[in-house]
Amino acid sequence: MTHQERVFTRGQLLDNVWGTNVYVEERTVDVHIRRLRKALAVSGHDRLVQTVRGAGYRFSAKP
Numbered sequence: 449m450t451h452q453e454r455v456f457t458r459g460q461l462l463d464n465v466w467g468t469n470v471y472v473e474e475r476t477v478d479v480h481i482r483r484l485r486k487a488l489a490v491s492g493h494d495r496l497v498q499t500v501r502g503a504g505y506r507f508s509a510k511p
Contacts, residue, residue, distance in 0.1 A: 452508060453508055455500045456504050457503065457504040458477040
C-alpha cells in the first residue's frame, strides 16, 4: 500500500512474500490474489487490487 499505482510482477511478489530460497509456482500468486479479493469483497474493496494485463498486479484507490 505504500507504493500505490506501482505494478508488481508475479516474480516480485513471490520474492517479497516467500523469499528467494523457496520454489513456488508463479500461478500461486493468482490464487492468493483471488482469495484476497474475495476477502475484500465483503467490505466492497475488492477493486483496490487490480490486474495489469501482461505485467502483474497493483494496489489502486482509483476506479
